[in-house]
Amino acid sequence: MLRIVSSVSRPSSTGLLGKVAVSTHAQHSSQYTLEESGRACWLKQPTLNLGRRSFSSTSSRGADITLTVDGKEVTVPQGSALIQACEAAGATIPRFCYHDRLAIAGNCRMCLVEVERSPKPVASCAMPAMPGSKVFTNTPLVHEAREGVMEFLLANHPLDCPICDQGGECDLQDQSMRYGSDRTRFHEITGKRAVENKDLGPLVKTSMNRCIQCTRCVRFANEVAGVEELGTTGRGNDMQIGTYVEKTMDSELSGNVVDLCPVGALTSKPYAYHARPWELKNTESIDVLDAVGSNIRIDSRGVQVMRIQPRTNDDVNEEWISDKTRYAYDGLRFQRLTTPLIKQGDRFVSASWEDALAAIADGLAASGAKDDEIQGIVGHLADTESMVALKDLINRLGSDNLALDQPGGSSAPVHGVDIRSNYLFNSTIPGVEKADAILLVGTNPRHEAAVLNSRIRKSWLHTGLEVGFVGERADTTYGYDFLGEDAKALSNFIAGKGPFVEKFKNAKRPLIIVGSALAEHPDGKAMYNDLAKFVEKNKDKLVTPEWNGFSILQRVASRPAAYEIGFVPSAKASKTKPKFIYLLNADEVDPKSIPQDAFVVYQGHHGDLGAQLADVCLPGVAYTEKGMTWVNTEGRAQLGRAAVSSPGASREDWKIIRALSEVIGSPLPYDNVLEVRDRLWDISPTLVRYDVTEPTSIDLALAGIKALATQTSGAKATGAPLRKPIANFYQTDPISRASVTMAQCTRAFVKGENYGFSEVGKGSQAAFA
Incomplete structure (x- = not known):
């Protein structure tokens, strides 16, 4: 059986780090392989790509394959997991550990199905779909297997449902009703497993007795958030999830683990004991606390916003939102103007x-x-x-x-504002994942667009994306070549100096991301002139009918x-x-x-x-x-x-x-x-024209670049260093500044002080300027 385990080192202060690959062997053991290259350790191409749900040996897929699920023929791309084939056939497969956007773990065993000529049920999330296979999802063997898995999960699970914030939207509740037994075989239990709660900070509340070790939170932290602070210790019945050295989860995306957790082990601390889901009115809207425009669902009761959760939109935020988007809503209740x-x-x-x-x-x-x-x-x-x-x-x-x-x-x-492509993110947000080399100029996407930054990290992990960085050093959650922090660094790059030049030159789809703060900088005019001339010179790669690789990242919604x-x-x-x-x-x-x-x-x-x-x-x-x-x-x-x-x-x-x-x-x-x-x-x-992007034509985009070069001609650089425009990610606008929760995050993460729930030590300064 295949198991994919991701393990990627956290970036050092320089932003350069080792990328670790996992090799699979016949005995299904894992071996870490590193290759030195200059100052950084670079990834050897693994046989099985890290974090993918594709079982193909390369990034290219072969022809579609056909198999039978419950007597129904279904065709899926080669490399699909068996669970995906079952879903394509309309079968409902229960799961706890499997998630579409995370690496495969295969450790909950709830997705067991029967495959013809297989001696026992197989985990459909970890088994590749094979041509001609006959799969059965609704047989007595499958029912008995799922019942047994559920029995083991409930053996140590506390009876907290009446007081658990997950009640009413709990996967364990739903699946135990649907797939569990109607009676218990436990009559003489001396005691259930007890696990100490962990302090993950002011946003995520832990009740680790409820944890079923699905490792969704661990995989999210490692793969998406890029903060490898969660992991597992122990084996079997002694397995626990924690932070090893009692530190908080310092990430701008940490609140997403609340949505991912299938039980009540990780819940929202600000929302704790405030409402039940059936009491809430749901309103689909968008977030305006940054310029990404994340799709959100506002849950309210009466005249009060009770919580904010993400809506899935693959073209914008996938299904993630930043912690400021999720938790700053309590600022709507304080310091309001209610009368002239x-x-x-x-x-x-x-x-x-x-x-x-x-x-x-x-x-x-x-x-x-x-x-x-x-x-x-x-x-x-x-x-x-x-x-x-x-x-x-x-x-x-x-x-x-x-x-x-x-x-x-x-x-x-x-x-200027005459041509849209001169101030918009022209590659589009999902288009970031198509780039094979990115130059960041005067921006730290981790603060300015945390959800967009997760896409860059995804591409860096899975495709070998190369990143160059001009600006104040920052922990971006992915490795990069640091070019410098002033206009001279950009000039040197354009002049062909430095190792990143060759990487950018060889890229098929290079992308330049310019921070909105560059236009506010004393040397912004000179740097824009350099960029415009560079794009004009390399227009055959940077501005084509299929690809516009010159993008401006705005950080403000308006x-x-x-x-x-x-x-x-x-x-x-x-x-x-x-x-x-x-x-x-x-x-x-x-x-x-x-x-x-x-x-x-x-x-x-x-x-x-x-x-x-x-x-x-x-x-x-x-x-x-x-x-x-x-x-x-x-x-x-x-x-x-x-x-x-x-x-x-x-x-x-x-x-x-x-x-x-x-x-x-x-x-x-x-x-x-x-x-x-x-x-x-x-x-x-x-x-x-809502919910669509209208790309600027290539002729107009090139005219805009030419106009930009003309408007900024003659500008001289002073040598002033570029600085991060956001000093504190958690408080950037009137709503977040009025938020008690965001003030607690500032104390816990920015200042490393007691945030009001428990004492925390000096936290990592990586998640903020």
């Missing part, structure tokens, strides 16, 4: 909507602001509809002074849509000192950039930094309380949906701006959200 506020002296006082809007109209008149002296600034979490409404209002007042709350946001971006609608200032407007400033969810704005004599309006859902700068605060609604449009880093428009009602007197953002336009005498020409989306269509039809 007007500053009187050094304090805010509550006001009605009529009084607040009138105060803004009076403030605009009193400021004497005209034309470009009126400025609109949008923040990280602004939706597309509200940005269009604000842009239209500012334009109707005669101003082109539009800005983003980021360094240099009051000027037009270096890459940014792609802001560029799409042209929310950038004109050259003249960017030099004008504003007298009236409208902050739309702008909480990262530099207070020094706000003139002391300017009248400031803040519209948002939290009393964060932007609200402290304002003369009038208008309460908007959060992403869980409205059905609006967001565009992710690859240009994919997605529709969020309201899961709960908004608190207090808060209103949808575009409606607030529409009401204000009436009061100041410049009414906007739309009265409902459908009319706003008609306006989106007028600006760019891609904004309302």
Whole structure:
């Protein structure tokens, strides 16, 4: 019987590490093989590819094969596991350890089936489908085998169902009812196995007495998250899963083990004892705390969000979400703006909507602001509809002074906004896995797009992907060639210096990923010029009809849509000192950039930094309380949906701006959200073509690269080093900064302090800057 076991060393501080392959022998033993190459140990091609569910000896598949499952002929690709063939035939195969996105373990034995001429049942997850095989999934032998496996699993399992958070959505409950015996043979038990609970941090609650050793969590940590902190000790009845040296699970994706665990051994610590699944209303929506646009399901009860879980979308987030996406929802309950506020002296006082809007109209008149002296600034979490409404209002007042709350946001971006391919992730998110060499410039995807980073790691593990890195050193969870951290390092690469050059040159599908922070850097213009010239020179590989290998990784949810609608200032407007400033969810704005004599309006859902700068605060609604449009880093428009009602007197953002336009005498020409989306269509039809990506044509993409080279020509580099734009992954926006859970993560993982549940030592600093 085949068993695949993955074992890959964690990257050292340089990011270079050994890749370990597993060789299979006739005796089914395993042997680790390493090959030295320069500073790193590189992977010898294994006979069986690490972590694959394919049993073929190479990455190429042969012809399809045909076999019979329960008398039904089914055709599957050669190399498929038997369990996949059974599912293709419509048979339901129970399982605990098997998972489509993890390596095969074959240790729960719940997926046993009968194969003709086999002396005993076989584990269908670990057995390759063979042509002409006859498989039976519903025979007395199979029933008896599954019943026996279930009996062993329940022998040591505690009777915790009434108090277990997994109750109602537990695989063990469901399968014991379906496949287990209706009576017990245990009558004289002196005691069940007892296992000490482990401290995995402030997010994952452990009840290790319930663990059935399926090792899903271990495989996820090793293969997907890239933090090899979970493993097994002991054998047989003494096997335990733990962290060896009592350390927390330091990963931006750690919460996914809660979804993977088929029993109640790993559950959500913030959600513990809060609700049962049948009490919750499910709403399909999207995440806006980064620019990936992960698909999520919001579970709510009444007016409160109880938890957030992932939805499967292979084109975006597969079935993973980051810990910030999953656990920051408690920030929706704290520091909320629920009523309009007007500053009187050094304090805010509550006001009605009529009084607040009138105060803004009076403030605009009193400021004497005209034309470009009126400025609109949008923040990280602004939706597309509200940005269009604000842009239209500012334009109707005669101003082109539009800005983003980021360094240099009051000027037009270096890459421009005329051609989409100059600011989007052109390879697409799943396209990352097709690349065979990646150059990262000014980005740490582990913080900026944790789910995307897991795809890069997957490709690095399974296909021998080569990665080059320009920027501040970081633990990315995969090995890379460190080229340097400034513009000179990029220039040296383009000049053909260094060992990574040859790897990139020989790649069939090379990919350059540029971080959004590069446009905010003093040397951003010079580095963009180098990149544009390099792409132009190598366009036969980097920009082809089948492949666009020049991608910009945005880190903020509102940014792609802001560029799409042209929310950038004109050259003249960017030099004008504003007298009236409208902050739309702008909480990262530099207070020094706000003139002391300017009248400031803040519209948002939290009393964060932007609200402290304002003369009038208008309460908007959060992403869980409205059905609006967001565009992710690859240009994919997605529709969020309201899961709960908004608190207090808060209103949808575009409606607030529409009401204000009436009061100041410049009414906007739309009265409902459908009319706003008609306006989106007028600006760019891609904004309302939901759930699809529209690639830029090769001619237009090359024209964009040429324009980028022209716009940035003559720029000189200062030599300033590139720095990580995200200092603390867990608190990057008003919602996560208001979250108690994210504050606990910051204490536990960033500062290595007591996070409120138990004492933890100094944690690894690898998961954050």
